[in-house]
Amino acid sequence: MVAGRSKAALNDWLVGRDQSLGDRIRVVTMDGFTGCRPATAEALDKARAVMDRSLPRHVAAEKLTLCRQRV
Incomplete structure (x- = not known):
């Protein structure tokens, strides 16, 4: 979970992680945001x-x- 529900907040968090983490991620499960x-x-x-x-x-x-x- 990333604070600040925005594209920029998530992108900043992902870019701030080590490159080896990004290389190991194969599937990203997300909601409809x-x-x-x-x-x-x-x-x-x-x-x-x-x-x-x-x-x-x-x-x-x-x-x-x-x-x-309602019924």
């Missing part, structure tokens, strides 16, 4: 970005609960 993808693509060009499956499930379950509560 739009700044994540470009920041990781710039700093970790060899890593594959994948969506965290738990976030869409959580959002869908929350919406379903709200719908049930």
